[in-house]
Structure formats: structure tokens, C-alpha cells
Amino acid sequence: MDNYLNEYRQLFQQIKSGEVNIEQALNQVRNLKFDDLGFAKVDHHRQIRNGYPEVIFSQGKTVEQIKAIVLKLAEKNNNIMATRATREVYEGICEVIEDAEYFEAARIVVVKKRNILVTEKTIAVVSAGTSDIPVAEEAAITAETLGNRVTRVYDVGVAGIHRLFANADTLMSANVLVVVAGMEGALASVVGGMVDKPVIAVPTSIGYGASFGGLSALLTMLNSCSSGISVVNIDNGFGAGYTASMINKL
Incomplete structure (x- = not known):
């Protein structure tokens, strides 16, 4: 979550210094919230609201749609999780991003872009x-x-x-x-x-x-x-x- 808050902090500092005007700031905030891909609106703000980025429910989506969503999530240095994923989905994700891991029994693809502190409990x-x-x-x-x-x-x-x-x-x-x-x-x-x-x-x-x-x-x-x-x-x-x-x- 800190990376997302830092983006807002940096934006506020740029507004204060005059590097960014109000209209430019509004455009940036729009992109921080979500990206509209036509078939999907990728929710970048969810990390701030809920503590974890949007998760891709793969069932019913085409591989090309999933690849496009993965790329958008990766732009924000998100950890990525795709549920109900087939091996075809996993292979498609591997075409656009490195370090994807497939948990076949769970039908989940995971891409770890940043470390998460593991709880003791x-x-x-x-x-x-x-x-x-x-x-x-x-x-x-x-x-x-x-x-x-x-x-x-x-x-x-x-x-x-x-x-x-x-x-x-x-x-x-x-x-x-x-x-x-x-x-x-x-x-x-x-x-x-x-x-x-x-x-x-x-x-x-x-x-x-x-x-x-x-x-x-x-x-x-x-x-x-x-x-x-x-x-x-x-x-x-x-x-x-x-x-x-x-x-x-x-």
C-alpha cells in the first residue's frame, strides 16, 4: 500500500511546487483509480481501499483479455493473482510477464512483484x-x-x-x-x-x-x-x- 500512498504524496508535492497544474493532477488521479480497457476497468485504487490489488477471475475471460489486465496491473508494480486459471491462461500470462507461477491444484497463477510481510499467526x-x-x-x-x-x-x-x-x-x-x-x-x-x-x-x-x-x-x-x-x-x-x-x- 505504501507505494500507492507515495504516488499520491508525490503528486500533492508537485501541485504544491507548481510542477503540475490542477487539470494535469486530475488526469493522473483518474489513472491512479482505474484504467478503462473497454472490456474491463482495472481497479488500481483497490490496493488503497482493501489492502490488496484487484484479483483476476479468469473463468469466462479470454486469454487475450487476461493478458491485457495483467499488463495493466504490472504497470503499478502490483502482485498479481489470477484465479480459476487453466494452464492455457498461465502460458498466456507467461508470454507477457516474467516470474509467473502456476499452482495447478488451486488453479491459481501468482506473480510476485513485491514482498508482503508474513504474519506470525x-x-x-x-x-x-x-x-x-x-x-x-x-x-x-x-x-x-x-x-x-x-x-x-x-x-x-x-x-x-x-x-x-x-x-x-x-x-x-x-x-x-x-x-x-x-x-x-x-x-x-x-x-x-x-x-x-x-x-x-x-x-x-x-x-x-x-x-x-x-x-x-x-x-x-x-x-x-x-x-x-x-x-x-x-x-x-x-x-x-x-x-x-x-x-x-x-
């Missing part, structure tokens, strides 16, 4: 089954990219609950927990009953027909009797990781 990302790992990894990579320590506890669903209890110390030492589960989604309630920290529950679309593409898990999590559980949308690992990061940095 830990986020635990917990998955019920191995099939839930892609959504769990989306949450984990998101949280790590935003400057958090992440502990992964995978395949500890209620069908073999002794696996969860074997990791009790890890769960209880975390500052925030993201619990990812498909099928009936019961794991979030169990974890919520074990720990004294916020739990962000993520229902996944994994399951047989009567799970209705994650709706069953979603309803289970929304109706949990465990206190301290918040629920994000089906398969929204990114939203859970982002929210966990905000809580972890309070």
Missing part, C-alpha cells in the same frame, strides 16, 4: 476428503499469497473422525480455520465444536446426486449448531482464503 485449511483438496488449495494459496502462514490438514472427514482428532493440536493452535467439505458437509460443525477461533466453512460440489452439486453441504453448514461458523459460497475457496487473511491480520 497461522491459518489452518482443513479438507474433509482428498476430492475436496482443489478447493482447499484455492483457499490455501490465496491466504499464502496475501501474506499468511498456512497449515494444511487434509482428508480428515467425519467418515474416519479419528484422523481429525489426531490433528487436534494443529487445529487448536490456528488463529483462523477454513474447513472445506462436500457430501453432507458435517466436518465444519465438528471443527467448530472443537476450537475457540473463527471457522470459515466452504461447501464443495463433490458428492453423489442427492448432494445437489454442493447444495446439501451448503445447507448443513448454514444450519450448523456450532457457534463461530461463517459460510461462503459453494466451491469458493478464494473467498474463504481472502476472508481468513483479513481476520488473521486484524
Whole structure:
């Protein structure tokens, strides 16, 4: 965020010294806020408002559109994250910028242009089954990219609950927990009953027909009797990781 505030500080000093007139300053402020690419308005001001730059949701965008957005974000020396990214998207980004890294399980591309201070406190990302790992990894990579320590506890669903209890110390030492589960989604309630920290529950679309593409898990999590559980949308690992990061940095 400091780089963005420095841009404003420098602009104010230029206005004060007479190097920049009011009209020139207004034009610069417009560019600081967003760039209009026609198909997208790249929000440069989000770093100042929210503490992290705009994240590219790749699904539904063409590779050429994503490349253009990446270039605009890179002009401001932003860290860049593209979610729901295919390998084709990753290869396209590599054509226009160096140092892109692809996390295939999470379907996330990350370009680190500047270092982020990593918090001492830990986020635990917990998955019920191995099939839930892609959504769990989306949450984990998101949280790590935003400057958090992440502990992964995978395949500890209620069908073999002794696996969860074997990791009790890890769960209880975390500052925030993201619990990812498909099928009936019961794991979030169990974890919520074990720990004294916020739990962000993520229902996944994994399951047989009567799970209705994650709706069953979603309803289970929304109706949990465990206190301290918040629920994000089906398969929204990114939203859970982002929210966990905000809580972890309070």
C-alpha cells in the first residue's frame, strides 16, 4: 500500500511546487483509480481501499483479455493473482510477464512483484476428503499469497473422525480455520465444536446426486449448531482464503 500512498504524496508535492497544474493532477488521479480497457476497468485504487490489488477471475475471460489486465496491473508494480486459471491462461500470462507461477491444484497463477510481510499467526485449511483438496488449495494459496502462514490438514472427514482428532493440536493452535467439505458437509460443525477461533466453512460440489452439486453441504453448514461458523459460497475457496487473511491480520 505504501507505494500507492507515495504516488499520491508525490503528486500533492508537485501541485504544491507548481510542477503540475490542477487539470494535469486530475488526469493522473483518474489513472491512479482505474484504467478503462473497454472490456474491463482495472481497479488500481483497490490496493488503497482493501489492502490488496484487484484479483483476476479468469473463468469466462479470454486469454487475450487476461493478458491485457495483467499488463495493466504490472504497470503499478502490483502482485498479481489470477484465479480459476487453466494452464492455457498461465502460458498466456507467461508470454507477457516474467516470474509467473502456476499452482495447478488451486488453479491459481501468482506473480510476485513485491514482498508482503508474513504474519506470525497461522491459518489452518482443513479438507474433509482428498476430492475436496482443489478447493482447499484455492483457499490455501490465496491466504499464502496475501501474506499468511498456512497449515494444511487434509482428508480428515467425519467418515474416519479419528484422523481429525489426531490433528487436534494443529487445529487448536490456528488463529483462523477454513474447513472445506462436500457430501453432507458435517466436518465444519465438528471443527467448530472443537476450537475457540473463527471457522470459515466452504461447501464443495463433490458428492453423489442427492448432494445437489454442493447444495446439501451448503445447507448443513448454514444450519450448523456450532457457534463461530461463517459460510461462503459453494466451491469458493478464494473467498474463504481472502476472508481468513483479513481476520488473521486484524
